[in-house]
Amino acid sequence: MTGPVAFVKNHWRLLLLVVFITGSMVSLFVPGGVMGGNDYVETQDSGATNLEYGLDLEGGTRISAPVTGMTAENIDAGAVSDDGSVDQERLTEIERTLYDETGLETGNVRVSVDDDGNAHAELFTENVSEEEFAAALAEAGVEVDPDDDIRTGVTPETRQQMVDTIQSRINAAGLSGGNVYESARLGGGYYIVTEAPDMDADELRSLLGERGIVEVQAYYPENGTQENETILSGDDIENVDPPTTDRNGNDIVPVQVDSNAAPEFQSRLNELGFTDEGVGQCGLRGDGESINFDHEGERYCLLTVIDGKVVDAHSMGPDLASSMRAGSWENDPSFQMGAQNLEQAQTLSVNLQSGSLPAPLDFGEAQTYSLSPALADQFKLYSLVIGALAVITVSGVVFLRYRNPRVAAPMIVTAMSEVIILLGFAALIRMPLDLSHVAGFIAVVGTGVDDLVIIADEVMDQGDVSSRRVFESRFRKAFWVIGAAAATTVIAMSPLAVLSLGDLRGFAIITILGVLVGVLITRPAYGDILQRLLTDK
Incomplete structure (x- = not known):
């Protein structure tokens, strides 16, 4: 069978790699080739590429602060019926009573029902004691024990709304590369962590200090x-x-x-x-x-x-x-x-x-970290130098190992293509790159070449490989090995990627993405390249 269909069938792995590299180059270098564009927002100039840089590589401020408030959880408010329907008028009545009894201003009381049908009452203030909160609920017909039923902090729904609102506020202010997430505190509770490139501590504190009602x-x-x-x-x-x-x-x-x-x-x-x-x-x-x-x-x-x-x-x-x-x-x-x-x-x-912040942040317990743009530029330069040294070192070792350009050159090119694809993906989704991501890219180069070495050794160390059938048999054995190693890496890194563990999360995300790109795209493509270079029938 000849023609375009046969060509695609015989070279689809290489064509898939070319498609991904082409798409990545578009995301990296073509203006407007990224997701999440907003004509209203004036974004920062990221230079020759569409990459966005986070705090470590752009300079700026990180503020971690808990949310001010207290919560009466799982209250028997009489607002949720047995069939799960919610009496909104009852929730409004409780909320209005809390306002009347506590004297709080608009926006400092919330009574809501979560997805599990449990009602919660929240006060976003430090000026009301737990006993006063319980007394105000009693006036609304809700009996709670201030020692057992009321805790410091807000609900997960409120924290998520805080994260979403602050992220929207940073985007609307034109702070490209900003990042907002929640992080668990030692001893219990959560911080809302806000990273804003190109902002000093006073500017960011001013942005976060306004409720925006x-x-x-x-x-x-x-x-x-x-x-x-x-x-x-x-x-x-x-x-x-x-x-x-x-x-x-x-x-x-x-x-x-x-x-x-x-x-x-x-x-x-x-x-x-x-x-x-x-x-x-x-x-x-x-x-x-x-x-x-x-x-x-x-x-x-x-x-x-x-x-x-x-x-x-x-x-x-x-x-x-x-x-x-x-x-x-x-x-x-x-x-x-x-x-x-x-x-x-x-x-x-x-x-x-x-939109307005549902609750204020407690800056009395805030942690602030600032990095000057000049120092961030040095980090950016050092990251580029270290990345280049890693590539040169790996390339030298590979050439010394095989002393055959037909094996080593495609190996280096394939490993670099993984980095290009990952950079294109980061540009596409507007992921702000930090030093943790740079470490992930370097790890991807190392683990990628390791897998390619396994493929080359398995194929070449057992004698003649001029037959395509022999090559494919050996390649499948090698691929099972690197597939199992990839699965182990993904499983080991998944908790780090999911949990709020600061810089470790960025490293884990890039490592997992690199492993997936390698197993699904670049390793099969390298196998096709090696097959065409080493076999003749």
Whole structure:
């Protein structure tokens, strides 16, 4: 059989290797050839490749801090029926009672039901004791023992939401290469670990210190006094555009309200008079940071509030008021949230995109590690030099061992192809590379050549190998050996790859991926190359 089909059938292992190498080169060097691109986010310039570098190779800061809070677990809240259905109204009632009894601000109480149907109550504060927490639950009809049923810390669901929100916040801030994960603490509990390249400790602490609870409040006159009322929250915002400056020179963030929240928002502004006598009637002034509420007369203002701080006050515009009076605004519910400067607008935009942190971090128990960009550049150079030395050393040993370029040269090229494929994969998924990953790459080169040596020795050390049938028989024996060794390596490294063990995790992930790439792609391809070089029939 001849033709393209026969060619593919006879050379499919080599073709598969070529496809993976080509794809890796695209991921590494072609702009836009990676996953997870975000036109909104301004990412860092990674130079000639699409690789992203983590803290060790880019410089920056790592902060590890526990989540502030306490949890009453598996409470009998009467919110979960026998069939597993959840009474959301009951959960809301308990939550409201906890707010009333503890006096906590919005965002510091959560009552939820996990996937197993167990109800939990959480307080995200250090200002309430366990006894006070139990007493507040008792007022809600939930009896708990403060010594046995209440513990320090939050639920796994809350920790995961913290990780997801911080990661989104870092991405939205344009910090390419940032990484967020949870790590177990000695003695119990967990840290939320945040790594942010190109940020110093103060900048990262400032980013993490803000809960990012965004609200739009109506500031309006009623019975001779000025009242405040929250009429929109960050959860009601569906889409956020980048910060910009309007034609009057004001810094704004264009947003689109969720279709479910828009009708109520529109109706409430109509009821409060913002779309009639309140049009253009704000007049509050700020100093660039805060708003001055010292005024005379009535004011109708829409306040932009972040974590309880008013960052902007603006009037209802005539065009927006007209569409709300007509009831048509809810069909295209977009408007502009204001800020007093571009920095505030950027912060507002980031908080709206990422959502608010469900709980604050306890910086009193935080661990901070910073690395200067200059030192990181040295690490990057040393990693390149060490990698090159490893390749040269391995190549020299292989050539001394076989003294046959037809055997040794393909072996080195095949081993290097594993590194190229792994680098392409790292670029594709935007994996931030650290020193632990570099160690993994060096280990992959060593273990890869070991396996190729096993193949070459098994094939060549037993005499004549000019027959393809003999070659394939010996190759299968060698492949069983390296397959068993690969399985052992994967099993041994899997706990390190899964558990939160810091730098060991990066090393384990690269090692496992290298083993899989070798067994599934490069080792079979090397076998095909060796077969065509050593056999003639």
